[in-house]
Amino acid sequence: MSDQHSQHPRRPARRRRIRAVVAGSFVVALGAGTLGAHPALATADPPGPAGVETVAGLPPHLTAGRGATVPFVEQEAENAATTGEIIGPDRNAYTLPSEASGRRAVKLDAPGEWVEFTLTRDTNSLNVRYAVPDAEQGGGITGPLDVYLNNQRRHTITLTSEFSWLYSTYPFSNDPRAVPPDDWWIPEPRPVKTPFRPHHFYAEQRLLLGKTLHAGQKIKLKLPHDSTLPWAVIDLVDFEMVAKPKKMPRGALSVVDFGADPTGVRESADAFDAAVAAGRASGRTVFIPQGTYQVNRHVVVDDVTVTGAGNWHSVVRGDGVGFYGKWAADGGSHDVHLSDFAIIGNIRERRDDLQVNGIGGALGGGSTVERLYIQRTKVGMWFDGPFHGLTVRDNMIVDQMADGLNLRRGISGVRVTNNFLRNLGDDGLAMWSHFVKNPDGTPETSEEADQDHDNVYDHNTVIAPVLANGIAIYGGRDNVVSDNVVAETVREGGGLHAGYRHGSTRFSGTLTFARNTTVRAGVLDLNWNFGVGALWFYSLDGPMDARIDVVDNSFLDSTYSAIMAVKGHPEAHSVSNIHVDGACIDGAGTYALQLQVAGAGSFTGVEARNLGVGGTWRGDPFEITDGGGNSGWQNDIRWNWPMDTARPVAPPTNCA
Known part of the structure; x- marks a missing residue:
C-alpha cells in the first residue's frame, strides 16, 4: 500500500578479520561508517563478552512498559563474540545492514567462521534471524549452519533464501534479472543495472535444542568447514525456554482421529475440515496434536475452537495454508477461537490477487486468535469486514510478503x-x-x-x-x-x-x-x-x-x-x-x-x-x-x- 521508490545497494566497507569483538555500544550512525578499534588478533579464542539482552537493538529500559511481553530474549549478533565481520551501520535501502535489527549484523563469509552467544537465561531453543545469498537466476539456495552447545557441535540447521530476495518495483519479482517499466517515478538512469532494488533479505529458523542450557553457557553458530554457502549474515538470535507440548483438552476431538497425518507426508486438509465440522456440530474443541500437518488450502472455521499443543509443537504448513472465517457477505464467522499452533506457508512472491494469508475472512462475534506462530504467508492476518468483536493477542508473525x-x-x-x-x-x-x-x-x-x-x-x-x-x-x-x-x-x-x-x-x-x-x-x-x-x-x-x-x-x-x-x-x-x-x-x-x-x-x-x-x-x-x-x-x-x-x-x- 505504498508508492515505490529506489536506491542502489551500497556494499559496506570491508574490515580486517578479527577473532572476537566486544560490542558494548548501541550507537547507530547513519551511512556505512566504521566501528571503533578492534582488539588485536589472538592465537586462541578469548572468553568472549557477557550476554547482552536487547529490545529492538536497544537497552531494554529504553522501551520499558511498551511493546509486547514475549517469552524469549533477544541477543544481537554484533554484541556477541565472533570471527566474522560486523556489517553496518547503514540506513540506505537495499543493503543487508539496513534491514537488520539495530542496522548492524555479523557476516560469516569463510568456512569455519562463527558467532558465539553467552546465555543470559536458561533456554532450550533458539530462533536465528539470518540472510544468505540468492541463486544467480533467483529462486534461492540452501546451506548448512552448525550449532555448537558449549563448544560441542550438536545440531545442523538448513538456511535458505528460497523465500527471500525480491527485486524491481511493486509487486516485485523473485527474478534478479527483472527490470522496471519505463515510468517517470523511477529516478535511476537508464538502462537500469540488475539486480534492481534487491530487498527483503532476511528469514528466521527455529530449533529445539533437546536439552536445557543455563545462563552463562554458550551457543555458537558456525559455517562448516565444507560450507556450500558463500556467506551467511547472522542478525540476531532469540532464546526461549519452550514449554512441553500441551495435552489434549478433556472431551476434545483430535484431527488425527479424522485422518490427519502428523508426519506431514499426506495431505490433511480434508481431515481438518471433517474435524472442524464435527467440533462445531458437537460444541467440542478440535485439537491439533504434536506433529507437522500438510494443508494446502484454507480451512474454513465458524463457531468452533481449534487449539494445538503449542506453536513450537503443532505445525500446519503447505501451499496456500490458512484458517479463514466466512466472508462478510456470507454472514461472517462468530465465536471462533484459534490458539497454540503454527501456520507456515511457502510464499515466494507477492501476488495481491491471491488469498494466501495465514488468517483471513471475517472473524467477529467474540472470536479470539492467540499464541500462533505465522511465517511465510502473504499476510499474517488479513481481515475483511464489516464485522465487530475480535481479540488478537500473544501471536508471533514473521517473514511476510506483505x-x-x-x-x-x-x-x-x-x-x-x-x-x-x-x-x-x-x-x-x-x-x-x-x-x-x-x-x-x-x-x-x-x-x-x-x-x-x-x-x-x-x-x-x-x-x-x-x-x-x-x-x-x-x-x-x-x-x-x-x-x-x-x-x-x-x-x-x-x-x-x-x-x-x-x-x-x-x-x-x-x-x-x-x-x-x-x-x-x-x-x-x-x-x-x-x-x-x-x-x-x-x-x-x-x-x-x-x-x-x-x-x-x-x-x-x-x-x-x-x-x-x-x-x-x-x-x-x-x-x-x-x-x-x-x-x-x-x-x-x-x-x-x-x-x-x-x-x-x-x-x-x-x-x-x-x-x-x-x-x-x-x-x-x-x-x-x-x-x-x-x-x-x-x-x-x-x-x-x-x-x-x-x-x-x-x-x-x-x-x-
Missing part, C-alpha cells in the same frame, strides 16, 4: 495486543478503512459504513517492515494506537502513520497515538528527495481535520525528522487539529518537526535533543500553538527545500 495484520473495511471492536511482528513486506499493523465504490463511482454502501472504528492496537512490537510503515491508520474514526514499539523502517514509510490515501474514507472522531516508542524510524523518499518522519501525516486524498491526539510518545534515533506532516500533489490538502501533548525526541537526523502542509497543531511538553539539522522546518503556513513546557526545537527554518541528508546524532539515553 502486511503483518490488516483490518480492511468497516471493522470495529477489535483489540490487537501483545503481538510480536518482524520482517514484514508491507505495513506491520494496518487499519484500512477502504471506501468501496461501484464502477460508476457511487459508494457501494456508505463512507461511514466503510470506516474502521473503535479498534485498539496496543502493546505490540513491530520490527523491520521492509516496505511502508510500522503501524498505519488509513482513514476511519475513533481508533487508538498505544504502548507499541516500532523499529527499523527501511523504505517508503515511517514508524507511525495516519494517511488519507489508498482509497480510504476520511478521518472522523478522534485518532489517538499514545505512549508509543519508535526506534530508528523514517526513511529517505527518493522521489520527494526528503526524509519521511518517524510519525507522519499525509493528506493525499483530502484534508485531514479530525482530531488527532499524540500523547506521551518517544521518538528515538529517528533517521530523518521525528514528526512530519505532508500534503498531496497536485491538490494541497491541509492537516489540522493535531494535538501533541508530551513527547520525547531523542535523536533525529534532521528536524524535530517537518511541516510541509498548510494546517495547524498544538504542541505541549515536547522536549527535543540531539537534532541533526534544526528544530522545525516549515514550507507552508502551518500554525503552531505553543502550549508550554517545550524545549529544544523552537528554532524555525522556513521556505527552503528540506534537507535530504540526515546527520549522525548521539544515541538515545533517557527517553523511557
